[in-house]
Amino acid sequence: MKKIVIAAVAGICAISVWAGSEAAYPAAWKTFTAVNTPLMEAGGALPGCDADVSSLPKVYQETVATYCAVKEGGPGAVEILVSPSALATYKARNGTFQDGDTLILHLKELQVLFVTSYKDHKPLYGVYDETGKDVASAEGSGLHPNDCRTCHTGYEAFGINGQMGTLK
Numbered sequence: 001m002k003k004i005v006i007a008a009v010a011g012i013c014a015i016s017v018w019a020g021s022e023a024a025y026p027a028a029w030k031t032f033t034a035v036n037t038p039l040m041e042a043g044g045a046l047p048g049c050d051a052d053v054s055s056l057p058k059v060y061q062e063t064v065a066t067y068c069a070v071k072e073g074g075p076g077a078v079e080i081l082v083s084p085s086a087l088a089t090y091k092a093r094n095g096t097f098q099d100g101d102t103l104i105l106h107l108k109e110l111q112v113l114f115v116t117s118y119k120d121h122k123p124l125y126g127v128y129d130e131t132g133k134d135v136a137s138a139e140g141s142g143l144h145p146n147d148c149r150t151c152h153t154g155y156e157a158f159g160i161n162g163q164m165g166t167l168k
């Protein structure tokens, strides 16, 4: 019994450090609509990790650094997927997302989904592999919901209510 209690306490501590994804796994992600953003027009891939991004806005410099932390050399091909319910708001870029509205940055080569989904009109963040395994990581790793929030909510000039990319 004592062992079980210790294991349970250790488990809770591990969870509070690791935290995991806030947004739920969007099981229907394959049915979402791919949108065309400036990122897609730049070739559907984020700049390589050794690219000179010093002339770009700071938000993009930090974004490149974040995605390079995911995989050395950069994550490779990406696409942005939007749930049917969120499409009109995404396009209008007015931040009026409803419960369950979901946006995905799909790292295609890594088979990873960066997920933003909405509850009470506020963005929640998560990281999953394509099969739904939660792969969010410790705070500061770039793969923790708070890391996502720092950038997505922090750069107000670039984002609106958690949405970053603009439609072209």
Ligand code: HEC
Pocket (backbone or CB within 6 Å): 037, 038, 039, 040, 059, 060, 062, 063, 064, 066, 080, 103, 104, 105, 114, 115, 116, 125, 126, 127, 142, 143, 144, 145, 147, 148, 149, 151, 152, 162, 163, 164, 165, 166
């Ligand atoms: C340092 C900044 C930064 C961090 C950290 C960051 N992102 Fe992003 N993210 C961006 C930018 C910039 C775009 C828009 C790219 C484009 O389309 O031009 C974006 C796009 C997205 C999109 C596509 C929809 C949209 O908002 O345009 C999703 C979903 C997303 N990110 C989720 C996440 C998640 C989940 C995390 C944390 C694991 C995360 N992001 C971390 C900057 C960041």
